Amino acid sequence: MGYSDKVRNVLQNELQGIEDAGIFKKERFIHSLQAADIEVEFPLGSSLKKVINMCSNNYLGLSSHQEVIKAAHDGLNHRGYGMSSVRFICGTQDIHRELENRVTEFLGTEDTILFPSCMDANTGVFEAFMTKEDVMISDRLVHASIIDGIRLSPALRDTFKHSNMKHLESKLQLHADRRLKVVITDGVFSMDGDTAKLDEMVALCEKYDAMLFVDDSHSSGFIGKTGRGTHEKYNVIGKIDIITTTFGKALGGASGGCVSGRKEIVEMCRQKARPYLFSNTMAPVVVSGVLKVFDLIRGNTERRDKLEENANFWRKGLSDAGFVLKDGDTPIVPVMLFNAKLAQDFSRDLYDEGIYAIGFFFPVVPKAQARIRTQISAGHEIHHLEKALKAFIKIGKKYNILGKTKKEIIAMYGR
Amino acid sequence: MEEYRKVILEYVIEEYLEDEDEELEYDSPLISGGIVDSFSMVSLKRFLETKYKINLPDDRATEETFDTVNSIVELVTEFVNKK
Structure with missing residues (x-):
């Protein structure tokens, strides 16, 4: 055992430092x-x-909704507790694909792939299809999980001032020579509560041949007239190349997330995204609950x-x-x-x-x-x-x- | 040297500061102080290379070297003098 007093002291000092810093x-x-x-x-x-x-992400109040709980119970009874597998070995049930299709329809995208969490979706997506010939240009206030995803990708990184379109445009010009360009933003910024100007961002991305990535975790289910997200609010449904979102907030609040967007990118994630390939499938009970959430909010x-x-x-x-x-x-x-x-x-x-x-x-x-x-x-x-x-x-x-x-x-x- | 310090400080203020009330000194910690995020160092590096017509190798353009305007100036001076 290598956990000596010396090692313990090092870590205790680290922890004390965190306490001292308040x-x-x-x-x-x-x-x-x-x-x-x-x-x-x-x-x-x-x-x-x-x-x-006053501080939960339970935006729609569905985390303890009786119908969601009942659907989860039914799922537990009919599809079991766990799958003991990743998706591509023997972890994909009919309801996993059903949920992917429901998300695709709801968000108005081409295809969807489920992840164990949106953190996993964000950490896996960039590495799955970007190379060192490419560039990722992110808003300076994007969520920590996106920052980790950017770190894991070999592509060049740059940032633009929060929601500053002039600055973003200058960055798109600066990196015009890159093979693939992805502009990265949150839909709703979780610490500030403002929304990304997706209409202007779509226009810039079209002008400079860049893809647009939006993490809509703090908007799916309630932003926009029918709750589809920030792309609905800004009238750009179908124009966001990659949307990531979570089922751990408004959409039931349990866990799970996804990448939804262009079918080639979704397929690249299915083939190469490491958090998808190397961690367990979403539990059937959670999938069943989320399916009920979509029943509840569709058309209502x-x-x-x-x-x-x-x-x-x-x-x-x-x-x-x-x-x-x-x-x-x-x-x-x-x-x-x-x-x-x-x-x-x-x-x-x-x-x-x-x-x-x-x-x-x-x-x-x-x-x-x-x-x-x-x-x-x-x-x-x-x-x-x-x-x-x-x-x-x-x-x-x-x-x-x-x-x-x-x-x-x-x-x-x-x- | 003084000219470099002025130009680089001005660029950092323009490029990175969001809050007009914020103050920046020549020895303010940029990266460790959370002013310049490490991802956007690429812009700063490109700016220096273009402005001073130098080539800064990645192993010298580190987060430590880019942490204050003063240390950036030292690096730039070194490479300008090598030209």
Whole structure:
């Protein structure tokens, strides 16, 4: 055994460094279903506290939906618990292909391939079809899983300023000589809640013969008139070459993800994407649940409409109260506090008031951009949001930040 | 040297800073400080090569060398002097 005291000390020091930096993550144990009202044990060993969840990705409120749970039970009974295999050996059931076809139809693409998660989809897709003759040009705020995917690909890497089309165009010109060019963006940016300008990006990509990749994990199911995603919002369905998305957020919230888009790219993933080839197939029980989610949202926009109303109510409430928010029109509403300690203190005070919302700070978001990220769900009722708003205002007053500008908050608490 | 420092600092501000309130010094950590992401070093490298008509080998254009304007200037000076 090579786990000597010396090795243990090295790692303990590393962990202590994380604690000292104030970025040590402690998990909170939820003793209930995922929903707007949850019961939480935090800190470990304390009695359960009923709180309103303002930070889940359960956008459509389907994570604990009775019909989804029943469909998962049926799937468990008819297709079993596990497949004990990757897809290409003996891990593909009829329902896997059925789900791929349903996603293709929903997103308006050519074909789809399932992955164990969207993290896996993002880490596998670029390496599957790009070479060192190619270039990947990504928005500077794309999700960490995309960054890992870019790292794993041998293609040249470059970035453009967040949502800055002029800068993107200059990069497309700079790399015009590359064999394949892929422009990479999130559909909805998870930390800021804004959307990529997909109409302008499609036009630029057509002009410079580049493909467009969109991670729509924080939009599939609810952005756009019928919830298909940011490509629906910007009226560019059929023009996004690669869409990745997750079933772990609005679409049931369990797990799983996919690459959906041009059929050649999907086929390259089936042949070469390592997270697809070397990890287990999606569990039948999860596939069955996701199929039911698509049944529920096809032709029925009730949930995404309610989500939109809730999000508008919440954003307006915070804005009227005098908080500094990030601009956007999605259910992700970041309340800007700028200072890391203030974000942590604010989150702790919210919890004391029965509101569960987490502070984010560097390195998860850029320095001096600390915030509380709130996320709205169709599972929230107005009374949830009113109670949460009351708590935010109370604590906002405590720290004297209501009606204050960014500069004023930074002057009081530092960057 | 001073001229290089000015030009490179200006480029980094224009190319990488999103926040107009942010301040940047000649010895501000660019990559380790989260200002320049390592993926977009390629733009900075291409800019230096084109501007100063030099060729910076990959093993010298590292994240460490590109971490401050001062260290970039040292590298550029070395290669300009070799011409």
